[in-house]
Amino acid sequence: MLKIFLLALGIITLAVAGLAISILIKKNGDFPNTHISQNKALKEKGIHCASHDEYSCKSCSCNK
DSSP states (O other): OHHHHHHHHHHHHHHHHHHHHHHHHSSSOOOOOOOGGGOHHHHHTTOOOTTHHHHTTOSSOOOO
16 A cells, blocks of 8 residues: 555656656746637637636636
């Protein structure tokens, strides 16, 4: 049981360290913007805001 826990902890540690290193190595070093109103791929598909119909876009800046 302890072996499995330590193995899982090691794998998680490597994954987090890999993400941190990749952010440090990147030119701008920031996380990608995942908000729907700022996502270019979703804008191309005509999706601007997930909460537009429910919340009248008060929770984001989709300007729709």
